[in-house]
Amino acid sequence: MLKLLASYNKEVDAVVLDNAPQNAIYTSPSIQKEILHVFARKVQNEIRNEIGNAKFCLIVDEARDESRREQMALVVRFVDKHGFVKERLIDVVHVKDTTSATLKQEICSALSHHNLNIQNVRGQGYDGASNMRGEWKGLQALIIQECPYAYYVHCFAHQLQLALVAAAKEVVDVHAFFQSLSNIINVVCSSCKRNDELRSAYATEISHLVATNQIETGRGANQIGTLKRSGDTRWSSHFNSICSLLRMFGATTSGRFGY
Incomplete structure (x- = not known):
């Protein structure tokens, strides 16, 4: 970054990196x-x-x-002076917990810090968790108490994902497949001992494949992981869950877990 800035500005180039006076190169973590x-x-x-x-x-x-550490991302959606709808990530705030009262307090503090009036809020978009959408004590309810025009809308991405999951469950074969996948992951990952056995079996399989030149090696390749759970409200989680099982299928079916 410093090299890039120096390449565009002679004054900056004169005082950074090798040209820095008194060894003040500005690369320490605090700087x-x-x-x-x-x-x-x-x-x-x-x-x-x-x-x-x-x-x-x-x-x-x-x-x-x-x-x-629990981090809260705060995005504002507005119409600019040219009439275009804009979405901007304005802050990321560390929160000590995810209760609605704490989130509301941190949101108000962040808005105040940026000189934004909570009375100007005209909409709220959150996920479907109870602490966010609760009718009486949820975050959306607490915000509405201060700004009655801040209507709450359940996240469209979550709604679409839930709709897709519900539709897929109506297909018997698809429902049975993901039910079996969930059972396998629960059996393996619910126990630390079985999870360690899975990793060990996978490491042995990788070593054999490397020794027989059946897979390519390199930095960051063939990492030892575990099976991934799918979530009804997480995009691509079902796909990632299937990919993790395919990648570790040999270790999972090694006979240690009964599959």
């Missing part, structure tokens, strides 16, 4: 984070200016990151 925060604030300010005084909708979801 890198500070630079990223500066970039983030610049982008957020541009988004805020783009919104202006327009009414907007909230799109919110939360998930755990690699460090197992």
Whole structure:
């Protein structure tokens, strides 16, 4: 990034990397984070200016990151001054839990930080979890208490995925297949011991295939994983679940698990 910036600006090039005075090359972790925060604030300010005084909708979801910290993504949907509908990720906030009260508090804090008035909210788009869509104590209900025009709409992606799953279950063969797939994953992954046995069997299979030159090797190839569960509201999760079983089919049918 510094090389890219230096290539576009002679003044920057004169004070970074090899040309940095007093060895101030600005590549330490703390400086890198500070630079990223500066970039983030610049982008957020541009988004805020783009919104202006327009009414907007909230799109919110939360998930755990690699460090197992719960993170809430806050997206605003609005119509700009040229009449185009825009969606902008305005913030990612760490939340201590996913209760509706905590999420509402963090959303209000984030909106206030960006000088956005919650009274200008005209829509809410969340998933179908009880803490989000609850009629009395859900996040959408708490927001409506402060802004009665902020109508809640269940995430269309989730609705479509649920509709596809429900339609697929009406096909007997498809339903039976995924039921069997779910049973296999539950038997193997519900036990730490069986999961370790699966990994061991798969590692043995990979070693044999490598020794007999039946698969290619390389950095990042042939990673030892486990079977993946499918979720009714997660896009591509059924496909990924099938792929994981195909990849580890030999280890799964090795006789240790009865399949």
